[in-house]
Amino acid sequence: MSRPDAPAAESAVPELDLSTTGGQLTARLVDIPSVSGSEQVIADAVEVALRKLPHLTVERDGNAVIARTNLGRAERVVLAGHLDTVPIADNLPSHVEGDLLYGCGTSDMKSGVAVQLRIAATVPEPNRDITFVFYDCEEVEARRNGLGRLAKHHPDWLAADFAVLLEGTNAQVEGGCQGTLRAEIRTTGQRAHSARAWLGDNAIHKAAPILERLAAYEAERPVIDGLEYHEGLNAVRIEGGVANNVIPDECLVVVNFRYAPNRSPEQAEAHVREVFDGFDVVVTDFAAGALPGLSQPAAAAFVEATSTTPTAKFGWTDVARFSALGIPAVNFGPGDPNYAHKRDEHCSLSAIEETEKRLRAWLQS
Amino acid sequence: MSRPDAPAAESAVPELDLSTTGGQLTARLVDIPSVSGSEQVIADAVEVALRKLPHLTVERDGNAVIARTNLGRAERVVLAGHLDTVPIADNLPSHVEGDLLYGCGTSDMKSGVAVQLRIAATVPEPNRDITFVFYDCEEVEARRNGLGRLAKHHPDWLAADFAVLLEGTNAQVEGGCQGTLRAEIRTTGQRAHSARAWLGDNAIHKAAPILERLAAYEAERPVIDGLEYHEGLNAVRIEGGVANNVIPDECLVVVNFRYAPNRSPEQAEAHVREVFDGFDVVVTDFAAGALPGLSQPAAAAFVEATSTTPTAKFGWTDVARFSALGIPAVNFGPGDPNYAHKRDEHCSLSAIEETEKRLRAWLQS
Numbered sequence: 001m002s003r004p005d006a007p008a009a010e011s012a013v014p015e016l017d018l019s020t021t022g023g024q025l026t027a028r029l030v031d032i033p034s035v036s037g038s039e040q041v042i043a044d045a046v047e048v049a050l051r052k053l054p055h056l057t058v059e060r061d062g063n064a065v066i067a068r069t070n071l072g073r074a075e076r077v078v079l080a081g082h083l084d085t086v087p088i089a090d091n092l093p094s095h096v097e098g099d100l101l102y103g104c105g106t107s108d109m110k111s112g113v114a115v116q117l118r119i120a121a122t123v124p125e126p127n128r129d130i131t132f133v134f135y136d137c138e139e140v141e142a143r144r145n146g147l148g149r150l151a152k153h154h155p156d157w158l159a160a161d162f163a164v165l166l167e168g169t170n171a172q173v174e175g176g177c178q179g180t181l182r183a184e185i186r187t188t189g190q191r192a193h194s195a196r197a198w199l200g201d202n203a204i205h206k207a208a209p210i211l212e213r214l215a216a217y218e219a220e221r222p223v224i225d226g227l228e229y230h231e232g233l234n235a236v237r238i239e240g241g242v243a244n245n246v247i248p249d250e251c252l253v254v255v256n257f258r259y260a261p262n263r264s265p266e267q268a269e270a271h272v273r274e275v276f277d278g279f280d281v282v283v284t285d286f287a288a289g290a291l292p293g294l295s296q297p298a299a300a301a302f303v304e305a306t307s308t309t310p311t312a313k314f315g316w317t318d319v320a321r322f323s324a325l326g327i328p329a330v331n332f333g334p335g336d337p338n339y340a341h342k343r344d345e346h347c348s349l350s351a352i353e354e355t356e357k358r359l360r361a362w363l364q365s
Numbered sequence: 366m367s368r369p370d371a372p373a374a375e376s377a378v379p380e381l382d383l384s385t386t387g388g389q390l391t392a393r394l395v396d397i398p399s400v401s402g403s404e405q406v407i408a409d410a411v412e413v414a415l416r417k418l419p420h421l422t423v424e425r426d427g428n429a430v431i432a433r434t435n436l437g438r439a440e441r442v443v444l445a446g447h448l449d450t451v452p453i454a455d456n457l458p459s460h461v462e463g464d465l466l467y468g469c470g471t472s473d474m475k476s477g478v479a480v481q482l483r484i485a486a487t488v489p490e491p492n493r494d495i496t497f498v499f500y501d502c503e504e505v506e507a508r509r510n511g512l513g514r515l516a517k518h519h520p521d522w523l524a525a526d527f528a529v530l531l532e533g534t535n536a537q538v539e540g541g542c543q544g545t546l547r548a549e550i551r552t553t554g555q556r557a558h559s560a561r562a563w564l565g566d567n568a569i570h571k572a573a574p575i576l577e578r579l580a581a582y583e584a585e586r587p588v589i590d591g592l593e594y595h596e597g598l599n600a601v602r603i604e605g606g607v608a609n610n611v612i613p614d615e616c617l618v619v620v621n622f623r624y625a626p627n628r629s630p631e632q633a634e635a636h637v638r639e640v641f642d643g644f645d646v647v648v649t650d651f652a653a654g655a656l657p658g659l660s661q662p663a664a665a666a667f668v669e670a671t672s673t674t675p676t677a678k679f680g681w682t683d684v685a686r687f688s689a690l691g692i693p694a695v696n697f698g699p700g701d702p703n704y705a706h707k708r709d710e711h712c713s714l715s716a717i718e719e720t721e722k723r724l725r726a727w728l729q730s
Contacts, residue, residue: 178560182609194621195543195680197597198584204600204618208576215570219563232562235569236613237606244547244601244621253569256559256609315560 014041016049018121022334022356023101023349025114030094030103036084036144039063039136043083046134049117055124056132059157063136064146066157067120069129075298076129078163078322079119079359080147081112081333082138089343099349106347107335108139112166115334115356119363126363128298131160138318142287147321155325162298163322164359168335171351171358173303174313175227175292175330177320181257181268182236184282185210191242191249200247204240207251211235213275214255222260225294227312229260233275254284258314261289261323290320293328305362306332332359379406381414383486387699387721388466388714390479395459395468401449401509404428404501408448411499414482420489421497424522428501429511431522432485434494440663441494443528443687444484444724445512446477446698447503454708464714471712472700473504477531480699480721484728491728493663496525503683507652512686520690527663528687529724533700536716536723538668539678540592540657540695542685546622546633547601549647550575556607556614565612569605572616576600578640579620587625590659592677594625598640619649623679626654626688655685658693670727671697697724 014032018025034042043063050058056067063083085105094103101111113134120132135146142148150158187207192200219231233255240251255276259268265286273281293299294310303310310330313319319329334351379397383390399407408428415423421432428448450470459468466476478499485497500511507513515523552572557565584596598620605616620641624633630651638646658664659675668675675695678684684694699716 180560180610193680194597194599194601195545195623196595197599197623198595202579202599204603205576205580207603208573208580211570211573211576214567215573230561230563232559234559234562234567234612235605236559236609236611238569238572238616239604239606240600241602241604241619244619245545246601247599248601251603254606254609258560258562315558 013044013048016045016117018049018117022111022114022118022352025117026106026111026347026352027094027101029110029113030105031092033088033092034084035087036137036140039083043134043136046083046117050120053121056120061150061154062146064150065134067132069126071125071129073127073129076131076160077298078131078133078158078160078327079116079166080133080135080163081109081116081166082135082146083113084136084139086139086341091343091345100346101349102344102346104345107168107345108340109167109333109335111335111347111352112168112333115166115352115359118356119359123360123363127365128363130363131158133158147318151321151325158325158327160327162293162296162302163319163327163329164302165317165319165329165331166333167317167331168333168337168340169331170336171334171355173306173308173310173330173332175225175294175310176261176290176323177313177315177317178229178231178261179259179263179265179268179287179289180316181259181265181272181286182284183255183272184284185253185255185276186280187251189247189249192247194245194247197247203248203251207240207253210253210276210279217275220260222262224260224262225292227292227294227310229312230314231260232258259289261291264288287316288320288324290323290329292330296328299328299330302362305365306358378409378413381410381482383414383482387476387479387483387717390482391471391476391712391717392459392466394475394478395470396457398453398457399449399470400452401502401505404448408499408501411448411482415485418486421485426515426519427511429515430499432497434491436490436494438492438494441496441525442663443496443498443523443525443692444481444531445498445500445528446474446481446531447500447511448478449501449504451504451706456708456710465711466714467709467711469710472533472710473705474532474698474700476700476712476717477533477698480531480717480724483721484724488725488728492730493728495728496523498523512683516686516690523690523692525692527658527661527667528684528692528694529667530682530684530694530696531698532682532696533698533702533705534696535701536699536720538671538673538675538695538697540590540659540675541626541655541688542678542680542682543594543596544624544626544628544630544633544652544654545681546624546630546637546651547649548620548637549649550618550620550641551645552616554612554614557612559610559612562612568613568616572605572618575618575641575644582640585625587627589625589627590657592657592659592675594677595679596625597623624654626656629653652681653685653689655688655694657695661693664693664695667727670730671723
C-alpha cells in the first residue's frame with residue numbers, strides 16, 4: 001500500500017524524549033543502531049535534542065556532538081560518552097527483564113549517554129559549568145577515535161578542570177587509568193642441524209634470562225591520590241623454531257608492561273629497558289596512563305557527592321585522552337563492564353537511576 | 366614417421382653394463398629417474414643385471430632387490446644402498462665437468478649403488494659372503510622405507526655379521542649413528558586480562574626453568590669403539606600466547622635429544638625426564654641409535670682394508686635399522702653429503718673409483 005504522506009524514514013532524525021526516565025531513554029538510544037562508523041543517525045538525534053535546550057550551545061564535528069553551559073562558573077567539568085557500539089550480535093531491539101535492560105550497547109555505553117542527556121536536559125543551572133561530549137568510534141582502532149580527533153582539532157572545546165567518562169563501572173568511581181607498553185625482545189643465534197647442535201647457537205636457550213627476569217619481577221603497587229594501582233610486566237607471546245631438527249636462530253618474546261600513572265611513557269620504556277638490560281628491546285606501541293586527579297576541588301566534591309569509595313582503574317580507557325590534555329578524569333557510569341561486548345549485554349535500570357541521582361547531587365549541591 | 370620395429374620404450378627394462386667404470390655406471394643409473402615411489406624401472410634394471418651373474422641368488426620384494434653369494438664363508442656382510450632420490454630439480458640428465466659428475470642422485474646415492482653393482486659383478490669369490498641390498502623409499506617418511514619393510518617381512522634375507530651402508534661419506538668410514546628423541550614440555554597457567562595480571566598465572570614465565578636447564582645442559586661425548594660421539598639436548602620450538610593483552614595459560618617447548626648409541630631409547634627418555642623433572646613431558650617420537658660395532662672381526666678388517674680413520678656418525682641413518690636387527694653397521698660411500706638434496710648435487714668420479722678399490726681390497730684380501 002502506498003503511503004505518500006509518510007515521512008521519508010531513512011532521512012528522518014529519530015526524536016529523543018529527554019523527559020522520560022534514564023532507563024527508557026537508554027532503550028530508545030539502544031534501538032538506534034550505531035556500530036562504529038555508522039553513528040550519523042544517533043549523532044543527528046542527539047544534536048537535534050540538545051539544540052532544543054536554550055541553556056546550551058552546541059557544536060558538531062563529524063559524528064561528535066559537544067554541548068556547553070556558559071554560566072561563568074569558577075570550574076568547568078566534562079561529562080563524556082561514546083555513541084558507538086561493537087557489532088550487533090542478534091541482540092536488538094532491546095528488551096526489559098525485571099530490573100535489567102538487555103541489548104547491544106545497554107552497558108557499553110548508551111546507559112551512560114542517557115544519563116548525560118538527562119543531566120543536560122534537567123540541570124539547566126549547574127554549580128559548575130558543564131561540557132557534554134558525545135563522540136564516535138571508541139570501539140575501533142585508536143586513530144579513528146572521535147575523542148582523539150576532538151583533542152587534536154578542537155582542544156578548546158574540551159578545556160575543563162575535571163572530566164567524568166561515563167563508561168560502565170557499576171556506578172563506582174574508578175580513578176585515572178594505568179598506561180600500557182608493548183615491546184619485542186629478540187634473541188638471535190645460528191642455525192645448524194640438531195644432530196650437530198654444537199655447530200649452531202640456540203636462540204631459544206638464550207631467552208632463558210628474559211623469562212627468569214619476568215618470573216622474578218616484583219610489580220609495584222604505588223598509591224596515588226589515595227588509590228592503589230597495581231603494575232604488571234608480562235610475556236604475552238613467545239615464539240621460536242625453524243623445524244624439528246634445526247637449532248633455531250631467533251626467539252621472540254613480546255612483553256606487555258601495565259604501569260601506574262605516576263610513570264610517563266618515557267619512564268615506563270626506560271624501566272623496561274633496564275629490566276631487560278643487555279637484550280635487544282624494541283617498543284612497538286604504548287599508551288600513556290591517566291592520573292586520577294582526585295585532589296582537584298571538582299574531583300573531591302565529585303567523590304563526596306557520589307558517596308563512593310574510589311578505586312584505581314587498571315585497564316586503559318579514554319580518560320587517558322583527557323589526562324593528556326592536562327584534565328584529571330575518572331570513570332563513573334551505570335553499565336556493568338563484565339557484560340560489555342557480550343551477546344547478553346545488559347544494564348541495571350536502578351544503576352542508571354542511581355548514577356543520574358549522584359551526578360545531579362554533585363552538580364546541584 | 367612410424368617405427369614399427371622399435372621396442373616399446375615404456376615397458377623396456379634399461380640395460381646396465383656392469384663392465385663400465387663406476388663413474389659411467391653411476392651416470393647410467395642417474396639417467397633412470399627414480400624419485401621415491403617410482404623406483405620400478407630402476408629396480409627392474411638392477412634385478413635383470415644381477416640375474417645374469419651366476420654366482421648370485423636374487424630375491425625381489427616390491428622395488429627392493431637382494432642378491433647373495435652362497436660360498437659358505439665364516440662371515441657374511443651386507444652392502445646396502447637405496448635406489449630412490451629426492452624430486453628432480455632440473456638437474457637431469459647427468460653431465461660431467463672434469464672429475465665431477467652432476468645430477469640428481471649422483472651423491473645420494475647412485476654412486477654408492479654403482480659401486481655395489483661393480484663389486485657384485487667383479488668379485489665372484491669374496492673372502493666373506495656378501496648380501497647386496499638395493500631398496501626403495503629411503504627419502505620419504507619412515508613407514509614407507511624399503512629397508513624397514515625388508516626387516517619386517519624378510520629379516521632372514523638381511524642376516525649378517527656386519528653391514529656397510531654406501532650413503533655418501535666422502536669415502537670415509539662413519540661408525541654407527543646417534544639416536545634421536547623429541548618431547549613436548551608444556552606449562553599451564555590461568556588466563557587473565559594483562560591489565561589485571563595478578564588474577565592470572567603466566568605459563569610463559571613458568572617455562573623459565575625449562576630454558577635455564579637447556580642453557581645449562583652439558584652434553585656428553587662418550588667414546589664407543591674408539592669413536593667420539595657428541596650428544597645434544599636442544600629446544601627446537603617454543604610457543605605461547607593468546608593475544609597481546611592476555612596472560613597466557615599455556616606454553617609449549619619442543620626439545621630434541623640426540624643421543625649416543627650407548628643409550629637405548631628407553632634410557633634416553635629416562636634421561637630427558639630426569640632433566641625436566643617436575644614438568645609435564647610427552648615423548649612424541651624417537652629413533653634408536655646404532656652402535657658402530659668396530660670391534661667385530663669383519664668390521665676391524667674393513668677399517669684396516671679401507672685405510673681410513675673412522676669417525677662417529679651424528680645424524681640418524683638407516684644403519685640404525687641394521688643395528689635394530691643386531692647387525693653392527695657403518696656408513697661408507699663415495700658421495701659428498703654436503704651436496705645431497707641440492708640442485709647442484711654432484712659426486713667425484715675419483716671418489717667412486719677409490720671406494721670401489723677399497724671395498725674390493727677388503728673383500729679380496
